[in-house]
Amino acid sequence: MGDKTCKLRDLRPNIAHLMQISPTFDTPRHPNGHSEVSNVGHHAPRAITPPRAPPTHCAPRATTRATTPPSRRVPHVFTRLVVMRTYNVVVSGFEPFDNEATNPSGDVASLLSSDDIANRLQELTGAQINIRSTVLPLSFDKAWPTLERTLKEMTPDIIVAFGLKHSARGVNLERCAINLIDADKPDAYNVQPRKVAVSKDGPAAFWTKLPLRRIIQTFSTSQIPATLSSDAGTYVCNALFYQLMAWCAHTPDVLAGFVSLPTVNETQRTQKGLPLKEMVEAGVQVIAQTAGYFTQVDIQDQLVLSDTDEAGAQ
Numbered sequence: 001m002g003d004k005t006c007k008l009r010d011l012r013p014n015i016a017h018l019m020q021i022s023p024t025f026d027t028p029r030h031p032n033g034h035s036e037v038s039n040v041g042h043h044a045p046r047a048i049t050p051p052r053a054p055p056t057h058c059a060p061r062a063t064t065r066a067t068t069p070p071s072r073r074v075p076h077v078f079t080r081l082v083v084m085r086t087y088n089v090v091v092s093g094f095e096p097f098d099n100e101a102t103n104p105s106g107d108v109a110s111l112l113s114s115d116d117i118a119n120r121l122q123e124l125t126g127a128q129i130n131i132r133s134t135v136l137p138l139s140f141d142k143a144w145p146t147l148e149r150t151l152k153e154m155t156p157d158i159i160v161a162f163g164l165k166h167s168a169r170g171v172n173l174e175r176c177a178i179n180l181i182d183a184d185k186p187d188a189y190n191v192q193p194r195k196v197a198v199s200k201d202g203p204a205a206f207w208t209k210l211p212l213r214r215i216i217q218t219f220s221t222s223q224i225p226a227t228l229s230s231d232a233g234t235y236v237c238n239a240l241f242y243q244l245m246a247w248c249a250h251t252p253d254v255l256a257g258f259v260s261l262p263t264v265n266e267t268q269r270t271q272k273g274l275p276l277k278e279m280v281e282a283g284v285q286v287i288a289q290t291a292g293y294f295t296q297v298d299i300q301d302q303l304v305l306s307d308t309d310e311a312g313a314q
Contacts, residue, residue: 179242
């Protein structure tokens with residue numbers, strides 16, 4: 001036991017001497033991993049030789065991790081991907097009838113499918129609006145099949161059917177399609193049904209799916225003469241309106257409705273009729289407001305009540 005104690009006492013000076021050589025014990029190492037201090041004993045340590053250079057084909061091993069000062073750090077940039085929503089829209093109108101040279105409903109439907117209107121609608125809604133227009137024959141038997149073919153080809157989100165109402169002073173937003181045909185004159189193919197149902201097994205009526213409150217408020221702001229109408233009469237317009245809404249009953253995600261237009265009158269401040277340009281603007285606003293309200297349809301917005309009920313629809 002005494003011999004072991006003596007040996008430990010003899011090592012203390014040497015350990016102290018080693019600590020004076022490298023107080024942090026951070027002794028250099030060769031690339032092979034061995035310590036440069038190869039002999040620690042009673043004698044002075046052997047001289048430390050400089051480390052060998054690493055091979056040229058190997059990169060020197062980093063001993064510390066580089067850190068970038070906070071002032072020079074590049075912040076993370078988060079980019080939100082904005083996807084523009086797309087709406088497919090079908091608009092329809094009627095051909096000229098009863099020896100008239102033009103029909104504003106067909107003219108408005110055709111003009112709404114232009115590129116200029118599409119660009120304007122994109123500015124108003126922030127969405128891409130693809131419009132397909134079709135002009136229908138004024139026929140009880142042919143109008144709906146023609147429109148239905150277009151709907152199947154386009155797969156629309158919004159459908160706006162336009163018609164002509166001779167007695168209207170401004171734009172009429174139709175609220176209800178009734179299950180009744182009672183023609184006071186023949187259609188373009190000399191067909192004149194009297195007091196028959198549009199659909200024998202169908203309901204008594206369909207409400208529009210257009211956001212009428214939103215549209216009529218926009219018309220007021222834009223000073224477009226307009227009113228709410230209870231129904232589109234009992235002629236071809238109403239029959240098409242009813243068949244359209246019956247089709248929409250099986251496609252709940254589609255917003256559709258009927259808008260009756262007055263005759264064309266290019267003079268200012270008249271008692272009856274509107275300039276064609278103003279009717280086109282009304283069509284633009286109907287599409288824009290429906291697209292903007294597409295995901296927020298409210299039943300109270302659709303079924304706005306009005307005491308106005310103008311007759312004389314096609």
